[in-house]
Amino acid sequence: MMILVTGGSKCGKSHYAESLFEQYTDSKYYIATMQPYGEEAHAAIFRHRKMRAEKHFQTVEQYTDIDRADVPEGGAALLECMGNLLANEMFCGDAIQDCADKITADILCLHKRLQLLVIVTNQVGSDGFRYEKGTSAYIAALGKINQALAAYADSVVECVYGIPLVLKG
Amino acid sequence: MILITGGAFQGKTAYTEAHFHYEITDGASCDLATIRHAQILNRYHETVRRLMAENMDAEAFTRNICAENPNCIVLIDEVGSGIVPMEKQERIWRESVGRCGCILAQHAHTVIRCICGIPVAIKGDLP
Numbered sequence: 001m002m003i004l005v006t007g008g009s010k011c012g013k014s015h016y017a018e019s020l021f022e023q024y025t026d027s028k029y030y031i032a033t034m035q036p037y038g039e040e041a042h043a044a045i046f047r048h049r050k051m052r053a054e055k056h057f058q059t060v061e062q063y064t065d066i067d068r069a070d071v072p073e074g075g076a077a078l079l080e081c082m083g084n085l086l087a088n089e090m091f092c093g094d095a096i097q098d099c100a101d102k103i104t105a106d107i108l109c110l111h112k113r114l115q116l117l118v119i120v121t122n123q124v125g126s127d128g129f130r131y132e133k134g135t136s137a138y139i140a141a142l143g144k145i146n147q148a149l150a151a152y153a154d155s156v157v158e159c160v161y162g163i164p165l166v167l168k169g
Numbered sequence: 170m171i172l173i174t175g176g177a178f179q180g181k182t183a184y185t186e187a188h189f190h191y192e193i194t195d196g197a198s199c200d201l202a203t204i205r206h207a208q209i210l211n212r213y214h215e216t217v218r219r220l221m222a223e224n225m226d227a228e229a230f231t232r233n234i235c236a237e238n239p240n241c242i243v244l245i246d247e248v249g250s251g252i253v254p255m256e257k258q259e260r261i262w263r264e265s266v267g268r269c270g271c272i273l274a275q276h277a278h279t280v281i282r283c284i285c286g287i288p289v290a291i292k293g294d295l296p
Contacts, residue, residue: 004285121285123176125246126248126249127248127251127252128247128248128254128263139177143177146286147180148286156285156287158284167289
């Protein structure tokens with residue numbers, strides 16, 4: 001089962017995504033994609049880890065190549081978030097990497113061995129700005145990944161101020 | 170008229186190509202005179218930018234399309250969900266796109282919003 005959760009910034013996506021795991025008591029994993037740069041990030045990660053431990057999630061850090069995440073066969077995992085994962089893969093070298101299809105393939109590969117995969121993604125293309133090349137390519141790639149995953153997912157949900165709107169499933 | 174909207178890269182064009190088999194006119198590059206006959210008019214937010222560059226009244230132009238080409242399928246990006254742009258022309262453009270979108274939506278019997286490639290009818294029903 002794959003569920004894609006999308007929405008703008010701070011719209012309650014994470015909270016909703018976590019709520020989908022209430023029926024799971026063990027083998028519940030949180031795949032974190034944010035790379036810890038600087039003190040603030042470290043503090044935030046520590047806080048989040050503690051919060052998730054209370055909810056019985058085991059945190060697994062995987063910044064790129066998400067299919068390699070250390071989650072056992074048949075487990076349930078929450079992947080957060082697609083925006084970070086894409087940035088990590090896209091801007092890892094000197095040149096911008098064309099990685100949308102690679103990331104989609106990695107996720108489908110990860111999904112195959114799991115019982116449940118919930119993916120938190122972002123909506124970033126509704127501000128009308130004309131960005132420089134790197135950012136435009138990032139917005140296009142995220143849109144492409146979201147469309148591919150939405151086509152594949154059993155359910156797609158958009159959160160608006162904490163309210164889940166079911167778009168599919 | 171059918172209006173198809175949503176943020177950038179949400180699958181609007183792919184949805185339109187899959188469901189409506191008419192010729193697509195690119196509002197970013199077409200001859201402005203052809204718009205009144207267009208069956209599917211893509212990227213209307215870019216048409217608005219062109220109208221502004223020509224010092225034309227985009228809202229009046231939009232009302233004319235609604236009157237002269239009432240069966241047109243129009244695609245327009247949602248562009249108003251960010252910070253107000255610093256640059257004046259960008260601010261005027263964004264506001265104009267918003268107003269033109271409202272005019273089109275008012276005349277459309279069906280308005281579809283695409284998100285992650287999924288069409289959601291926000292006015293009328295999905296065709």
